[in-house]
Amino acid sequence: MPFVGSFIPPGDKSVSHRLILMALLAEGETVIKGLSDGEDVASSLKAFRALGGEAKPEGENGLRIKGLAGHWPYFDGLEIDCGNSGTTMRLLSGILAGSKGRYILDGDDQLRRRPMERVAKPLRLMGARVDCHNGRPPLTIEGSSLNGINFSPADASAQVKGAVLLAGLLAHSPTTVTEISPTRAHTERLINYFHGQVTIEGLKLTVSPGILRLPPTFNTPGDPSSAAYFLTAAAIIPDSKVMAKNILLSTGRIGFLKVLSRMGAQVSITLTSDTPEPIGDVSVAYSGPLTGAEVLAPEIPTLIDEIPMLALAATQAHGETIFRQVDELRVKETDRLMSIRHQLGALGGRMSVEGDDLFIKGPTSFILPEKLDSGRDHRLAMTLKMALYAAKAQIPILGTESIAISYPNFEEHLNLLWRN
Numbered sequence: 001m002p003f004v005g006s007f008i009p010p011g012d013k014s015v016s017h018r019l020i021l022m023a024l025l026a027e028g029e030t031v032i033k034g035l036s037d038g039e040d041v042a043s044s045l046k047a048f049r050a051l052g053g054e055a056k057p058e059g060e061n062g063l064r065i066k067g068l069a070g071h072w073p074y075f076d077g078l079e080i081d082c083g084n085s086g087t088t089m090r091l092l093s094g095i096l097a098g099s100k101g102r103y104i105l106d107g108d109d110q111l112r113r114r115p116m117e118r119v120a121k122p123l124r125l126m127g128a129r130v131d132c133h134n135g136r137p138p139l140t141i142e143g144s145s146l147n148g149i150n151f152s153p154a155d156a157s158a159q160v161k162g163a164v165l166l167a168g169l170l171a172h173s174p175t176t177v178t179e180i181s182p183t184r185a186h187t188e189r190l191i192n193y194f195h196g197q198v199t200i201e202g203l204k205l206t207v208s209p210g211i212l213r214l215p216p217t218f219n220t221p222g223d224p225s226s227a228a229y230f231l232t233a234a235a236i237i238p239d240s241k242v243m244a245k246n247i248l249l250s251t252g253r254i255g256f257l258k259v260l261s262r263m264g265a266q267v268s269i270t271l272t273s274d275t276p277e278p279i280g281d282v283s284v285a286y287s288g289p290l291t292g293a294e295v296l297a298p299e300i301p302t303l304i305d306e307i308p309m310l311a312l313a314a315t316q317a318h319g320e321t322i323f324r325q326v327d328e329l330r331v332k333e334t335d336r337l338m339s340i341r342h343q344l345g346a347l348g349g350r351m352s353v354e355g356d357d358l359f360i361k362g363p364t365s366f367i368l369p370e371k372l373d374s375g376r377d378h379r380l381a382m383t384l385k386m387a388l389y390a391a392k393a394q395i396p397i398l399g400t401e402s403i404a405i406s407y408p409n410f411e412e413h414l415n416l417l418w419r420n
Protein backbone atom coordinates (compact mmCIF):
# COMPACT_ATOMS: atom_id res chain seq x y z
CA MET A 1 0.00 0.00 0.00
CA PRO A 2 1.79 3.12 -1.25
CA PHE A 3 1.31 6.88 -1.46
CA VAL A 4 0.44 7.79 -5.04
CA GLY A 5 -0.68 11.00 -6.73
CA SER A 6 -0.20 14.72 -6.68
CA PHE A 7 -1.15 17.40 -4.17
CA ILE A 8 -0.70 21.09 -3.45
CA PRO A 9 0.59 21.67 0.08
CA PRO A 10 -0.58 24.70 2.10
CA GLY A 11 0.97 28.10 1.43
CA ASP A 12 4.50 28.44 2.73
CA LYS A 13 4.48 29.29 6.42
CA SER A 14 7.73 31.29 6.48
CA VAL A 15 6.70 33.41 3.48
CA SER A 16 3.14 33.88 4.80
CA HIS A 17 4.41 35.25 8.15
CA ARG A 18 6.68 37.69 6.35
CA LEU A 19 4.00 38.89 3.92
CA ILE A 20 1.70 39.83 6.77
CA LEU A 21 4.30 41.31 9.10
CA MET A 22 6.09 43.22 6.36
CA ALA A 23 2.77 44.86 5.45
CA LEU A 24 3.20 46.72 8.76
CA LEU A 25 6.14 48.50 7.13
CA ALA A 26 4.77 48.84 3.62
CA GLU A 27 2.52 51.22 1.76
CA GLY A 28 -0.12 50.14 -0.73
CA GLU A 29 -2.59 47.30 -0.81
CA THR A 30 -2.18 43.71 -1.90
CA VAL A 31 -4.28 40.62 -2.43
CA ILE A 32 -2.38 37.61 -1.17
CA LYS A 33 -3.48 34.28 -2.61
CA GLY A 34 -2.86 30.95 -0.96
CA LEU A 35 -1.60 32.21 2.39
CA SER A 36 -0.88 29.45 4.93
CA ASP A 37 -4.10 28.67 6.78
CA GLY A 38 -2.29 27.22 9.80
CA GLU A 39 -2.61 28.48 13.37
CA ASP A 40 0.93 29.89 13.34
CA VAL A 41 0.24 32.33 10.53
CA ALA A 42 -3.10 33.17 12.16
CA SER A 43 -0.98 34.47 15.08
CA SER A 44 0.83 36.89 12.76
CA LEU A 45 -2.48 38.01 11.31
CA LYS A 46 -3.88 38.57 14.80
CA ALA A 47 -0.84 40.69 15.68
CA PHE A 48 -1.24 42.68 12.44
CA ARG A 49 -4.86 43.39 13.31
CA ALA A 50 -4.04 44.21 16.96
CA LEU A 51 -1.80 47.01 15.66
CA GLY A 52 -4.67 48.37 13.56
CA GLY A 53 -3.98 46.57 10.27
CA GLU A 54 -6.89 45.75 7.93
CA ALA A 55 -7.07 42.32 6.33
CA LYS A 56 -10.21 40.99 4.64
CA PRO A 57 -10.90 37.74 2.77
CA GLU A 58 -11.28 38.28 -0.98
CA GLY A 59 -12.37 35.81 -3.64
CA GLU A 60 -11.33 32.20 -3.40
CA ASN A 61 -8.33 31.81 -1.16
CA GLY A 62 -7.39 35.51 -1.16
CA LEU A 63 -6.75 38.05 1.58
CA ARG A 64 -6.74 41.78 0.88
CA ILE A 65 -4.22 43.53 3.11
CA LYS A 66 -3.70 47.24 3.50
CA GLY A 67 -0.15 48.23 4.38
CA LEU A 68 0.37 50.44 7.44
CA ALA A 69 3.64 52.01 6.20
CA GLY A 70 4.97 52.01 9.76
CA HIS A 71 2.09 54.09 11.15
CA TRP A 72 -0.20 52.82 13.87
CA PRO A 73 -1.64 54.34 17.04
CA TYR A 74 0.60 54.87 20.06
CA PHE A 75 0.21 51.89 22.41
CA ASP A 76 1.47 51.91 25.98
CA GLY A 77 1.66 48.26 26.96
CA LEU A 78 -0.23 46.55 24.12
CA GLU A 79 -0.27 42.79 24.77
CA ILE A 80 0.20 40.66 21.69
CA ASP A 81 -0.41 36.92 21.90
CA CYS A 82 1.94 35.13 19.49
CA GLY A 83 0.38 31.74 20.26
CA ASN A 84 2.82 28.95 19.40
CA SER A 85 4.68 30.97 16.79
CA GLY A 86 8.37 31.74 17.30
CA THR A 87 8.48 33.35 13.85
CA THR A 88 5.71 35.82 14.80
CA MET A 89 7.42 36.76 18.06
CA ARG A 90 10.91 37.16 16.66
CA LEU A 91 10.09 39.00 13.43
CA LEU A 92 7.56 41.24 15.13
CA SER A 93 10.16 42.14 17.79
CA GLY A 94 12.33 43.62 15.05
CA ILE A 95 9.46 45.74 13.75
CA LEU A 96 8.29 46.95 17.17
CA ALA A 97 11.84 47.78 18.30
CA GLY A 98 11.87 50.66 15.82
CA SER A 99 8.28 51.81 16.43
CA LYS A 100 7.02 54.19 19.10
CA GLY A 101 5.19 52.56 22.00
CA ARG A 102 5.48 49.76 24.54
CA TYR A 103 4.50 46.22 23.65
CA ILE A 104 4.34 42.93 25.53
CA LEU A 105 4.77 39.82 23.41
CA ASP A 106 3.70 36.54 24.94
CA GLY A 107 2.75 33.06 23.79
CA ASP A 108 1.70 29.57 24.82
CA ASP A 109 3.61 27.26 27.17
CA GLN A 110 5.88 25.98 24.36
CA LEU A 111 6.73 29.44 23.08
CA ARG A 112 7.40 30.58 26.65
CA ARG A 113 10.27 28.09 26.78
CA ARG A 114 12.01 29.34 23.62
CA PRO A 115 15.13 31.53 23.63
CA MET A 116 14.54 35.20 22.86
CA GLU A 117 17.83 36.74 23.98
CA ARG A 118 19.16 36.00 20.48
CA VAL A 119 16.81 38.69 19.08
CA ALA A 120 16.75 40.92 22.15
CA LYS A 121 20.52 41.41 22.06
CA PRO A 122 20.90 42.94 18.57
CA LEU A 123 17.73 45.02 19.02
CA ARG A 124 19.18 46.48 22.23
CA LEU A 125 22.41 47.24 20.38
CA MET A 126 20.29 49.17 17.88
CA GLY A 127 18.83 51.26 20.73
CA ALA A 128 15.53 49.58 21.67
CA ARG A 129 14.67 48.54 25.20
CA VAL A 130 13.91 44.83 25.24
CA ASP A 131 13.32 42.85 28.42
CA CYS A 132 12.75 39.13 28.65
CA HIS A 133 12.31 36.69 31.55
CA ASN A 134 15.54 34.72 31.86
CA GLY A 135 15.99 35.06 28.13
CA ARG A 136 12.47 33.82 27.38
CA PRO A 137 9.00 35.32 26.73
CA PRO A 138 7.14 37.39 27.67
CA LEU A 139 9.13 40.11 25.94
CA THR A 140 8.59 43.75 26.74
CA ILE A 141 9.69 46.06 23.96
CA GLU A 142 9.94 49.81 24.14
CA GLY A 143 10.46 51.03 20.64
CA SER A 144 12.92 53.77 19.94
CA SER A 145 14.76 55.53 17.19
CA LEU A 146 17.31 52.93 16.05
CA ASN A 147 20.94 53.04 14.88
CA GLY A 148 22.15 50.75 12.15
CA ILE A 149 24.53 48.05 13.45
CA ASN A 150 26.99 45.49 12.20
CA PHE A 151 25.88 42.20 13.66
CA SER A 152 27.02 38.58 13.39
CA PRO A 153 24.47 36.26 15.04
CA ALA A 154 26.00 33.37 17.00
CA ASP A 155 23.33 31.00 15.66
CA ALA A 156 22.34 30.34 12.06
CA SER A 157 18.76 31.58 12.38
CA ALA A 158 16.55 33.06 9.69
CA GLN A 159 14.32 34.49 12.39
CA VAL A 160 17.13 36.42 14.06
CA LYS A 161 18.45 37.62 10.70
CA GLY A 162 14.91 38.59 9.71
CA ALA A 163 14.24 40.51 12.93
CA VAL A 164 17.43 42.55 12.57
CA LEU A 165 16.84 43.28 8.87
CA LEU A 166 13.28 44.44 9.58
CA ALA A 167 14.51 46.66 12.42
CA GLY A 168 17.15 47.92 9.98
CA LEU A 169 14.39 49.24 7.72
CA LEU A 170 13.42 51.56 10.59
CA ALA A 171 16.95 52.63 11.59
CA HIS A 172 18.76 55.86 10.71
CA SER A 173 21.68 54.20 8.99
CA PRO A 174 22.33 50.91 7.16
CA THR A 175 22.46 47.64 9.12
CA THR A 176 24.67 44.69 8.24
CA VAL A 177 24.02 41.09 9.29
CA THR A 178 26.76 38.54 8.63
CA GLU A 179 25.55 34.95 8.95
CA ILE A 180 27.67 31.97 10.02
CA SER A 181 25.86 29.71 7.53
CA PRO A 182 23.22 30.63 4.96
CA THR A 183 19.63 30.42 6.24
CA ARG A 184 16.35 30.79 4.35
CA ALA A 185 16.53 34.06 2.45
CA HIS A 186 12.87 35.08 2.44
CA THR A 187 13.20 38.31 4.42
CA GLU A 188 15.89 39.83 2.22
CA ARG A 189 14.27 38.64 -1.00
CA LEU A 190 10.87 39.99 -0.03
CA ILE A 191 12.33 43.32 1.10
CA ASN A 192 13.90 43.69 -2.34
CA TYR A 193 10.72 42.52 -4.07
CA PHE A 194 8.78 45.14 -2.08
CA HIS A 195 11.07 47.93 -3.35
CA GLY A 196 13.35 48.04 -0.32
CA GLN A 197 17.09 47.56 -0.54
CA VAL A 198 19.19 44.72 0.80
CA THR A 199 22.57 44.16 -0.80
CA ILE A 200 23.80 40.59 -0.56
CA GLU A 201 27.51 39.72 -0.69
CA GLY A 202 27.84 36.07 0.28
CA LEU A 203 26.93 35.78 3.95
CA LYS A 204 26.90 39.56 4.43
CA LEU A 205 23.57 41.35 4.04
CA THR A 206 23.17 45.12 4.27
CA VAL A 207 19.73 46.69 4.54
CA SER A 208 19.10 50.37 3.86
CA PRO A 209 16.45 52.17 5.90
CA GLY A 210 13.18 52.76 4.05
CA ILE A 211 9.50 52.01 3.72
CA LEU A 212 8.38 49.13 1.50
CA ARG A 213 5.73 49.05 -1.22
CA LEU A 214 3.33 46.13 -1.64
CA PRO A 215 2.71 44.64 -5.10
CA PRO A 216 -0.97 44.51 -6.17
CA THR A 217 -1.08 40.72 -5.87
CA PHE A 218 1.10 37.97 -4.44
CA ASN A 219 0.74 34.22 -4.99
CA THR A 220 2.12 32.31 -2.02
CA PRO A 221 3.99 29.19 -3.11
CA GLY A 222 3.36 25.85 -1.39
CA ASP A 223 5.34 24.93 1.69
CA PRO A 224 8.23 22.50 1.03
CA SER A 225 8.35 21.71 4.76
CA SER A 226 4.75 20.43 4.56
CA ALA A 227 5.38 18.66 1.25
CA ALA A 228 8.35 16.91 2.90
CA TYR A 229 6.11 14.47 4.83
CA PHE A 230 4.65 12.92 1.68
CA LEU A 231 7.78 13.26 -0.47
CA THR A 232 9.95 11.55 2.15
CA ALA A 233 7.34 8.88 2.86
CA ALA A 234 7.32 8.10 -0.89
CA ALA A 235 11.06 7.41 -0.69
CA ILE A 236 10.60 4.73 1.98
CA ILE A 237 7.27 3.06 1.14
CA PRO A 238 7.50 0.61 -1.82
CA ASP A 239 5.53 1.47 -4.99
CA SER A 240 4.97 5.10 -3.91
CA LYS A 241 5.16 8.01 -6.32
CA VAL A 242 4.12 11.44 -5.15
CA MET A 243 4.21 14.88 -6.73
CA ALA A 244 4.04 18.11 -4.71
CA LYS A 245 2.93 20.91 -7.01
CA ASN A 246 3.75 24.60 -6.92
CA ILE A 247 6.17 24.53 -3.98
CA LEU A 248 8.90 26.91 -2.96
CA LEU A 249 12.29 25.65 -4.13
CA SER A 250 14.71 28.15 -2.58
CA THR A 251 18.09 26.61 -1.74
CA GLY A 252 17.62 27.51 1.91
CA ARG A 253 14.56 25.26 2.04
CA ILE A 254 15.19 22.14 -0.03
CA GLY A 255 18.19 20.64 1.71
CA PHE A 256 15.99 17.61 2.50
CA LEU A 257 15.61 16.84 -1.22
CA LYS A 258 19.38 16.88 -1.66
CA VAL A 259 19.81 14.51 1.27
CA LEU A 260 17.07 12.19 -0.03
CA SER A 261 18.87 12.09 -3.41
CA ARG A 262 22.15 11.30 -1.68
CA MET A 263 20.40 8.48 0.16
CA GLY A 264 19.38 7.05 -3.23
CA ALA A 265 15.80 8.33 -3.62
CA GLN A 266 14.54 9.18 -7.07
CA VAL A 267 13.82 12.92 -6.91
CA SER A 268 12.87 15.09 -9.87
CA ILE A 269 12.34 18.83 -9.82
CA THR A 270 10.65 21.00 -12.47
CA LEU A 271 11.09 24.73 -12.08
CA THR A 272 8.00 26.72 -13.10
CA SER A 273 8.85 30.25 -11.96
CA ASP A 274 11.74 32.18 -10.45
CA THR A 275 10.40 35.45 -8.98
CA PRO A 276 10.75 36.45 -6.21
CA GLU A 277 11.92 32.93 -5.37
CA PRO A 278 12.14 29.66 -7.31
CA ILE A 279 8.90 27.65 -7.42
CA GLY A 280 8.08 24.34 -9.08
CA ASP A 281 6.89 20.73 -8.87
CA VAL A 282 8.76 17.95 -7.11
CA SER A 283 8.26 14.20 -7.57
CA VAL A 284 9.69 11.45 -5.46
CA ALA A 285 9.30 7.81 -6.49
CA TYR A 286 10.26 4.79 -4.43
CA SER A 287 13.35 3.24 -5.99
CA GLY A 288 14.49 0.58 -3.53
CA PRO A 289 15.94 0.84 -0.04
CA LEU A 290 17.80 4.03 0.84
CA THR A 291 21.37 4.13 2.13
CA GLY A 292 22.62 6.18 5.09
CA ALA A 293 24.20 9.61 4.54
CA GLU A 294 26.12 12.19 6.51
CA VAL A 295 24.47 15.62 6.81
CA LEU A 296 27.04 18.29 7.59
CA ALA A 297 26.59 21.32 9.86
CA PRO A 298 26.26 24.00 7.13
CA GLU A 299 23.40 22.02 5.55
CA ILE A 300 21.39 21.89 8.77
CA PRO A 301 19.65 25.31 8.42
CA THR A 302 18.44 24.28 4.94
CA LEU A 303 16.56 21.28 6.35
CA ILE A 304 16.12 22.11 10.03
CA ASP A 305 12.35 21.49 10.07
CA GLU A 306 12.63 18.32 7.99
CA ILE A 307 15.03 16.48 10.34
CA PRO A 308 12.27 14.50 12.10
CA MET A 309 11.11 13.11 8.74
CA LEU A 310 14.67 12.52 7.46
CA ALA A 311 15.39 10.73 10.73
CA LEU A 312 12.43 8.43 10.05
CA ALA A 313 13.85 7.76 6.55
CA ALA A 314 17.23 7.02 8.16
CA THR A 315 15.69 4.30 10.36
CA GLN A 316 14.71 2.52 7.12
CA ALA A 317 17.99 3.13 5.26
CA HIS A 318 20.93 0.70 5.09
CA GLY A 319 23.92 1.89 7.10
CA GLU A 320 24.43 4.89 9.32
CA THR A 321 23.00 8.39 8.92
CA ILE A 322 24.63 11.21 10.84
CA PHE A 323 23.21 14.70 11.38
CA ARG A 324 26.02 16.95 12.53
CA GLN A 325 25.54 19.79 15.02
CA VAL A 326 21.80 19.71 15.44
CA ASP A 327 21.73 21.52 18.79
CA GLU A 328 19.17 24.01 17.37
CA LEU A 329 16.64 21.16 17.53
CA ARG A 330 16.73 21.42 21.32
CA VAL A 331 15.01 24.84 21.19
CA LYS A 332 12.17 24.18 18.76
CA GLU A 333 8.51 23.73 19.80
CA THR A 334 9.81 20.87 21.95
CA ASP A 335 13.34 19.61 22.56
CA ARG A 336 13.04 17.96 19.15
CA LEU A 337 16.32 16.12 19.44
CA MET A 338 15.00 14.30 22.49
CA SER A 339 11.54 13.80 20.98
CA ILE A 340 12.99 12.30 17.78
CA ARG A 341 15.23 10.01 19.75
CA HIS A 342 12.56 8.83 22.17
CA GLN A 343 9.62 8.52 19.78
CA LEU A 344 11.45 6.99 16.80
CA GLY A 345 13.39 4.94 19.35
CA ALA A 346 10.07 3.64 20.73
CA LEU A 347 9.30 2.45 17.18
CA GLY A 348 12.55 0.49 17.05
CA GLY A 349 14.87 3.14 15.59
CA ARG A 350 18.49 2.76 16.70
CA MET A 351 19.36 6.32 17.60
CA SER A 352 22.09 7.90 19.67
CA VAL A 353 23.20 11.44 20.41
CA GLU A 354 26.88 12.26 20.94
CA GLY A 355 27.52 15.88 21.78
CA ASP A 356 25.29 17.71 19.30
CA ASP A 357 25.38 15.01 16.61
CA LEU A 358 22.52 12.59 15.95
CA PHE A 359 23.40 9.06 14.76
CA ILE A 360 20.85 6.63 13.31
CA LYS A 361 21.62 3.05 12.30
CA GLY A 362 19.33 1.28 9.86
CA PRO A 363 17.47 -0.49 8.64
CA THR A 364 15.24 -1.41 11.57
CA SER A 365 11.95 -3.27 11.63
CA PHE A 366 9.21 -1.33 13.32
CA ILE A 367 8.14 -2.37 16.78
CA LEU A 368 4.89 -1.04 18.16
CA PRO A 369 4.62 0.53 21.58
CA GLU A 370 1.19 1.02 23.14
CA LYS A 371 1.16 4.65 22.10
CA LEU A 372 3.36 7.47 20.82
CA ASP A 373 3.56 11.03 22.09
CA SER A 374 4.29 13.98 19.81
CA GLY A 375 4.53 16.32 22.81
CA ARG A 376 2.16 18.60 20.80
CA ASP A 377 4.98 19.31 18.37
CA HIS A 378 3.34 19.53 14.92
CA ARG A 379 6.41 18.30 13.05
CA LEU A 380 6.81 15.29 15.34
CA ALA A 381 3.08 14.52 15.13
CA MET A 382 3.16 14.37 11.30
CA THR A 383 6.39 12.34 11.30
CA LEU A 384 4.89 9.80 13.70
CA LYS A 385 1.75 9.57 11.56
CA MET A 386 3.96 8.80 8.55
CA ALA A 387 5.93 6.25 10.57
CA LEU A 388 2.69 4.38 11.25
CA TYR A 389 1.79 4.40 7.54
CA ALA A 390 5.27 2.99 6.79
CA ALA A 391 4.78 0.39 9.57
CA LYS A 392 1.23 -0.33 8.32
CA ALA A 393 0.00 -0.15 11.88
CA GLN A 394 -2.36 1.92 13.96
CA ILE A 395 -1.62 2.98 17.51
CA PRO A 396 -2.62 6.21 19.26
CA ILE A 397 -0.43 9.29 18.84
CA LEU A 398 -0.92 11.93 21.51
CA GLY A 399 -0.98 15.61 20.58
CA THR A 400 -1.93 15.35 16.89
CA GLU A 401 -4.17 18.42 17.25
CA SER A 402 -0.89 20.37 16.93
CA ILE A 403 -0.81 19.47 13.20
CA ALA A 404 -3.16 22.45 12.63
CA ILE A 405 -0.26 24.76 13.47
CA SER A 406 1.23 24.27 10.02
CA TYR A 407 -0.88 21.81 8.00
CA PRO A 408 -4.64 21.87 8.72
CA ASN A 409 -5.48 19.68 5.69
CA PHE A 410 -2.81 17.05 6.38
CA GLU A 411 -5.44 14.36 7.07
CA GLU A 412 -7.24 15.24 3.82
CA HIS A 413 -3.99 14.80 1.88
CA LEU A 414 -3.31 11.49 3.65
CA ASN A 415 -6.68 10.24 2.43
CA LEU A 416 -6.10 11.67 -1.05
CA LEU A 417 -2.73 10.00 -1.56
CA TRP A 418 -2.94 6.68 0.35
CA ARG A 419 -3.83 3.72 -1.88
CA ASN A 420 -5.36 0.69 -0.21
Ligand code: S3P
Pocket (backbone or CB within 6 Å): 013, 014, 015, 087, 156, 157, 158, 159, 160, 162, 184, 304, 305, 328
Ligand atom coordinates in the same frame (compact mmCIF):
# COMPACT_ATOMS: atom_id res chain seq x y z
C1 S3P B 1 11.88 29.94 10.27
C2 S3P B 1 13.18 29.71 10.59
C3 S3P B 1 13.63 28.50 11.31
C4 S3P B 1 12.58 27.40 11.22
C5 S3P B 1 11.21 27.89 11.53
C6 S3P B 1 10.80 28.98 10.54
C7 S3P B 1 11.54 31.21 9.60
O1 S3P B 1 13.82 28.83 12.66
O2 S3P B 1 12.93 26.33 12.08
O3 S3P B 1 10.27 26.84 11.45
O4 S3P B 1 10.45 31.33 9.03
O5 S3P B 1 12.39 32.12 9.63
P1 S3P B 1 15.21 29.49 13.19
O6 S3P B 1 15.38 30.77 12.50
O7 S3P B 1 15.01 29.66 14.67
O8 S3P B 1 16.23 28.47 12.85
